[in-house]
Structure formats: C-alpha cells, structure tokens
Amino acid sequence: xxxxxxxxGVTAFYGQSQALFGVDLAVNDGEAVALxxxxxxxKTTTIRAIMHMLRHAGGTIRFAGRDLGTQSSxxxxxxxxxxxxxxxxxxxxLTVEENLLSAARxxxxxIATVARLFPRLGERLGQKAALLSGGEQQMLAIxxxxxxxxxxxxxxxATEGLAPVVRHEIWAAIRDLKAQGLSILVVxxxxxxxxSAVDRCxxxxxxxxxxxxxxxxLTEDITARYLGV
Amino acid sequence: MFREWMVNLAxxxxxxxxxxxxxAMGEPFIVTLATKVAIFALAGVGLNxxxxxxxLVSFGHAAxxxxxxxxxxxxxxxxxxxxxxxxxxxxxxxxxxxxxIWPVAIIASGLAALVIGVLSxxxxxxYFIMITLAFAQMVFYFxxxxxxxxxxxxxxxxxxxxxxxLNTLDPLQFFAICFLWFLAAALFxxxxxxxxxxxxxxxxxxxxxxxxxxxxxxYRLRLAAFVISGMITGLAGALYADLNRFVSPSMLSWxxxxxxxxxxxxxxxxxxxxxxxxxALFILLEHNLGGVSEYWKFLLGLLLLLVVLFAQGGLxxxxxxxxxHG
Numbered sequence: 001x002x003x004x005x006x007x008x009g010v011t012a013f014y015g016q017s018q019a020l021f022g023v024d025l026a027v028n029d030g031e032a033v034a035l036x037x038x039x040x041x042x043k044t045t046t047i048r049a050i051m052h053m054l055r056h057a058g059g060t061i062r063f064a065g066r067d068l069g070t071q072s073s074x075x076x077x078x079x080x081x082x083x084x085x086x087x088x089x090x091x092x093x094l095t096v097e098e099n100l101l102s103a104a105r106x107x108x109x110x111i112a113t114v115a116r117l118f119p120r121l122g123e124r125l126g127q128k129a130a131l132l133s134g135g136e137q138q139m140l141a142i143x144x145x146x147x148x149x150x151x152x153x154x155x156x157x158a159t160e161g162l163a164p165v166v167r168h169e170i171w172a173a174i175r176d177l178k179a180q181g182l183s184i185l186v187v188x189x190x191x192x193x194x195x196s197a198v199d200r201c202x203x204x205x206x207x208x209x210x211x212x213x214x215x216x217x218l219t220e221d222i223t224a225r226y227l228g229v
Numbered sequence: 230m231f232r233e234w235m236v237n238l239a240x241x242x243x244x245x246x247x248x249x250x251x252x253a254m255g256e257p258f259i260v261t262l263a264t265k266v267a268i269f270a271l272a273g274v275g276l277n278x279x280x281x282x283x284x285l286v287s288f289g290h291a292a293x294x295x296x297x298x299x300x301x302x303x304x305x306x307x308x309x310x311x312x313x314x315x316x317x318x319x320x321x322x323x324x325x326x327x328x329x330i331w332p333v334a335i336i337a338s339g340l341a342a343l344v345i346g347v348l349s350x351x352x353x354x355x356y357f358i359m360i361t362l363a364f365a366q367m368v369f370y371f372x373x374x375x376x377x378x379x380x381x382x383x384x385x386x387x388x389x390x391x392x393x394x395l396n397t398l399d400p401l402q403f404f405a406i407c408f409l410w411f412l413a414a415a416l417f418x419x420x421x422x423x424x425x426x427x428x429x430x431x432x433x434x435x436x437x438x439x440x441x442x443x444x445x446x447x448y449r450l451r452l453a454a455f456v457i458s459g460m461i462t463g464l465a466g467a468l469y470a471d472l473n474r475f476v477s478p479s480m481l482s483w484x485x486x487x488x489x490x491x492x493x494x495x496x497x498x499x500x501x502x503x504x505x506x507x508x509a510l511f512i513l514l515e516h517n518l519g520g521v522s523e524y525w526k527f528l529l530g531l532l533l534l535l536v537v538l539f540a541q542g543g544l545x546x547x548x549x550x551x552x553x554h555g
Contacts, residue, residue, distance in 0.1 A: 051442060077444035085442055091432040102428035103443035148443050 002065070004029050004183050005050065005081075005152055009059035011207075012049050019045045021207040022059065025185075027152060032174070032184040034194045034215070037204035038228050043187045044086060046204065047156050051083055052076045064151065078105075082150030086157045089141035090129035097125040099140055100147050107149025114143040117173055135166030142173065152183045159188060171197060191223065203227070236548045237502040244270075244505065245408065252401045260400040261472070262516060266509045267407040268468045273492035273504025274414045275461030280490070281499030282422055283454040284434030289345065289361030290489045292368045293338040293459040295481030297466025299372065300334035302384040302476035309387055327392045327406075330467055338463020339456050341368070346455035350448060362483060369481040383477025390471050397471070407468050411505070414461050419501040421457070430454050462489065491529070495536055497543025506544040 005027040012020040023046050027033045035043050048054040050061060052073040060067060068076055077083065091099050100111050115122025118139040124132065129140060138158060145153060155174070159167040171193045178184055178197065188194055194201070195215040203211040203226045211222055244263060251259035272294055279285040307314045307323020314321040324330065349360040373381050389397045397403045421427045433440045433447040440447050470476045479485065488511070495510050496503030511529070518525035540547050 053438065053441075072441070072446065073438075074441040074444050074446045077442055083442040085439065089439070091428075091435050091439070093435070094428060094431055098423075098428045098431075101425055102432050102440075103445075104425060105444065144443060 002029060003027065003062070004031075004064060005185065006062045007046070007050070007059065010046070010049055010056050010061060011058040012045060012054055012056045014045075014054075019207055020049065020056070022209070023049075023204065023207070024209040024212070025202050027183050027185050030178075030181045030183055031200065032178045032186065032198040034198040034201045035185060035187045035204065036194070036201055036227060038226070041204040042207040043204055044156055045207070047083070047154055047185075047187065050076070050154070051081065077148060077150075080151035082145035082148045082153045084138075084141045084145045084153070084155045084158055086160075090132070090137050090144070092130035093128065095126055095128055096121055096132070096140055099129050099144055103144045103147040105148045109146045109149050111147075114146055117146075117176065118143060118169075133166075135162045135170070138162060138166075138170060139173070142170070146177075150182075152185060153177065155184065155186045155188070157187055157189075159190065159193070167193070191218070191227070231548055233500070233545065233549045236545055237505075240502055240505050240509070241412065244411075244509070248401060248404050257400045260404050262512055264400065264404040264407050264472055265469075266505070266512050267404065267411045268465050268472060269489070269492055269508035269511065270505040271407070271411045271414050271468065272462045272465035272489050273496065273508055274411065274418050274501075275458045275463075275465060276489050277458075277493050277499065277501075277504055278418055278421065278461070279455050279458035280493055281503070282418075282427060282430050282434070283451050283458075285350070285451060285455060285458075286358050287361045287455070287458070288358045288483070288486050288490070289349075289363075289365035290459070290462050291481050291483060291485035292345065292361075292365035293342055293462040294466035294469070294485055294489065295368060295372065295476075295478070296338045296341050297334040297463030298470035298476045298480045299378065299384070299466075300337045300463070301330045301390065301467040301470040302386055303378055304330050304333060305386040305390055306378065306384055325388070325390045327390045327397070327471070330390055331464060334463050334467035335460045338466065339460040341463075342456045342459025343452070346452045346459075350451050350455065362486070365481065365483060365486055369478055369483075372478040372481055379477070381478060383475055383479075386470060386474040386476070389474055403472070407472070410464065410468065414464075415501055415505070418461075422501065426450070426453070491533060494533065495543055497545040498541070500543065500545040503543050503545050510544060 003026045007023050007025040010020055010023040020042050035046060037043050045054065049056040052071060063079055063081065068079060097111060100114060120136055121139055121143055129137060132140060159170050174184065175197050198215060201213065201215055201218060202209055205226050210226060244266060248260040248263040276287065276290045279287050304323045305325050308325045314323050345361065345364045349357055352360055378384050391397060392406060395402045429440055429445050430450055433450055437447040466480060492504045492507035492511060496505065496507030514525060514529055518528055536543055
C-alpha cells in the first residue's frame, strides 16, 4: 500500500510560538487513521498544516505522492482532501440542498448518495441549515465535504458535543465510508468508537508524534500517559 | 405577512402601472421619475450582488455608474461633433446607437471593476471600504480634470441615443427600455444567487475558510461577483446619462456611491428586488419632501437609521416579516 497522505517531521508556528515540533503521520489508500492526543497537543494544528491553512515551517507534507508546496488551501482541497472542520460547520442561511450544491464537484458523490448515507438530510433538503440540530449540521458538514468527491476525508472532532444516538449514527456512517474504500483521517476523543473504526492510530504529545500503531496496541499504559484516560 | 415573491411582483407591477397611468393622464414628468427609479434600482441590483450576496461593502460603485455614463456621453459626443473617437491604430467613430453604447459601457465598467477588484479584494472590512472609495475618488478627480470631455462642467448629449424601432425621446418608450433592463438584471441576479456560484458566494460571506476547505477560492469568487456587479451598475450609468442627456463628474462622486448603497439598504440587503423598493422610496421622498424642505435628506437619514437599527431586512423584510434573507 502506498501512502496517500504522508507527514514527516512537520513543524509549525503560530507567530513566535511553536505549535508543532515534529509530526509524523501517514494515511494509506483506503485506510482509516486516528489522530489522537489531549487537548492542545496539536491535532487541529496538524490538520490546519495539512490543509495549508497554516504554513508549516519544516518537514514535508505529501499528498498522493507530491508535495503541495505553497499552494493555497482551496487548491489542497481540490487536490482531493475533503475537510470537515471543527465547530459550527454549515452555511446557516442556505438550505441543506444549497449547502451541498455549493461544494459539488463531479464524481460519485451527489445529493442522492449523501441522502442515502444520511437519510435525515434527505428528508430535510429544503430546510435552512440554521434550523437543523447539531447532529444534523454535522452530517451536513460531512455531506458537503463528500460532495467535493475527495480521496481523503478529514474529520476534526466530528462527534464532539453530540447526543449518543447521533454519535452512533455518525460513527456508523464513518465505518460505512471506510467500507466503501474512502481514506479517512479522524480526530476524536472517544477511544472505544475509534478503536472499532480505524486501522491505525497516531498519538500526539506537545506537538510531536510519540506513538503509532494499531488500535489493539493502545495499552492502558499508553492511554494513561498520553490520552489522560 | 406576505411571501417575498408577492411583494416583488407587486413592486414590479407598481413600477409598470404608475408610468402607464401617468402617461395616460398626460404627466410625462412622473414617467421620468419612474424611469429614474428603474435606473437607480438597476444600479442597486448591481451593488446588491457585491454587497448583499458577497458581503463586499463597496463604497466606490459611483465609479462604475459614472464610467458607464461617460461611455455613453463620450461616444455620443463624438457622433454629435463628427469627430472620430480615434484614428490610429483603428479608425473608430462615435455612435448614438444604444445597442453599441450599452456593451461599451458594460465592458468599460467591467474592466474598471476588474482592476479595482484585483487590488481592493486583497483587503477586507474597513480597508476594503476605504480602498473602493479611494479608487472612485481617483476616477472622479480624473473626470474633473479632463477638459476634452467637459471637465467639471460635464458633457451634454444633445439628442438622446437611439434604439432601433423605438422613439427614445418618448418618455414611455425610454421608460420601457430601462424597466426591461431592470427586470432582466433583477431576474438574472436572483438566478445567480441560486446558482452554484451564488451559493458559494453566500458561503464565502459567512466564512471564507469553510469555502476554501471545499476547494473554492474565495478571492476569485468575489472578484467575479465584483466585476458582474460593476458591469450592471455601469449599464445603469449609461441609461442615466441618456435619461438626463447629460454626464457630469457628480455621477462619480462619493455621494452617488452612498445613494446606491442607500437603495440597497432601504430595500433590504441581499433581497433580489430590494433595490427597487429602496430606489422607489428614495425617489418618493426626494420628490415629495424635497419640495417642502431642502433638508429632506435629514428625514432620509432618520429613516435609514430606523431601518438599520430595527429592520435590517429593509422594506422588503418589513413587508415579509423576515429579518434575514437567503
């Protein structure tokens, strides 16, 4: 298997203060990978560096075998990375359908396929995104990223703050996407759900990769030391 | 209350009915007022694409309005004086044919919008407002100091430009031209707003980074919107020059930019037919209060304040009881 996304020794700064001190990470074709670590350890910063929303100072970031150099972040997205960002995620005054259409690029993913993945969205195509529940907004954000027909889907804290039932639905969708062969990089805190969905884990501590391996290898020692559980 | 499309339809019907009735009653001045409403509304439709859909607070749309006006005025003045527009490298004559003047006005204002947009869209917020204002002021002072085309005194168009098969000097026929342009532009802007381009533009207004994360460059998106916006406002300028049969630097002044913005805000920012409501209200106030007191703009200011404070959906928002568009 070849690495679709590969980070080696990535460092990055916010102004004067260094946030990443050497992140190593790889996502192979068709693989689901978790990026883990406590709050403030650099997970979101790593994703911002991948998306070129933050310029990395050192190391290499390669996607599909090439260095995307200094390209702006929309070019990175066009190269085939679909990001589901953290936080409130939709264009509130637009309807569900309009949100999806705004991102559409030709490919297998279109409104009908998104509606099949998230039937709740299919029922609410004409509704304003502002009137959706938090979970539905999250589904819409995932759907919108899928509409770009990415090769790699990145989910940043996709289930944070959602009701257990909704989390369950979103995890089911993530497993479904993985089964369809989509490469996925996911940042999340729920260890149990991650373990059942991903092939590999990378653990960040103070802006550097300190551990990587299959989820079976996440011993109590490691989780206690790096994940604080 | 009412649905937005009902309000829009009523406004358009009113814009059509008033001059027809006025013409039947032998009141050509009212027809001219209605023509002014249609032209101002058209200018507002242009600005609305930048301001309402794209969130680009351009305080320099007078530049496009004036450039469109000067395109009409310059072409007409050469035709009137039988002086060629240029002799080298191409021999070009002026013209009084609207079918040529309009595309020239649209292209000239579109090019100006491209240049201004390329530079000013690198900034945002108050800097964007100031840079668009600065560019418009540059064009304004250039026009004042350009004696070949009247300088400060402006440029007369002795006979209104022609349109095949119509008598443009007949107020009602000229109104019909302006009305149809307004209608076409308003419908176009409504379609644009629902297109993938327009949806992405709405998205970029909300959060540029989110648009980027789905592979769209917000800068190019905004630039395209700004150019389309400038083109429509430029066309309105060409019509306005023909309405007055006169072009002057005042079309380029910052007050004009402010007035176009007032049409949009009074009617409801981002509402497709908001500029019509705003321009109609503006002309009504100017016509009815302007005769009572020369300080009628004080009342306009008060009204604007009320709209901004209590009815951000503007007139259309009040009539439909929805505070936010989209």
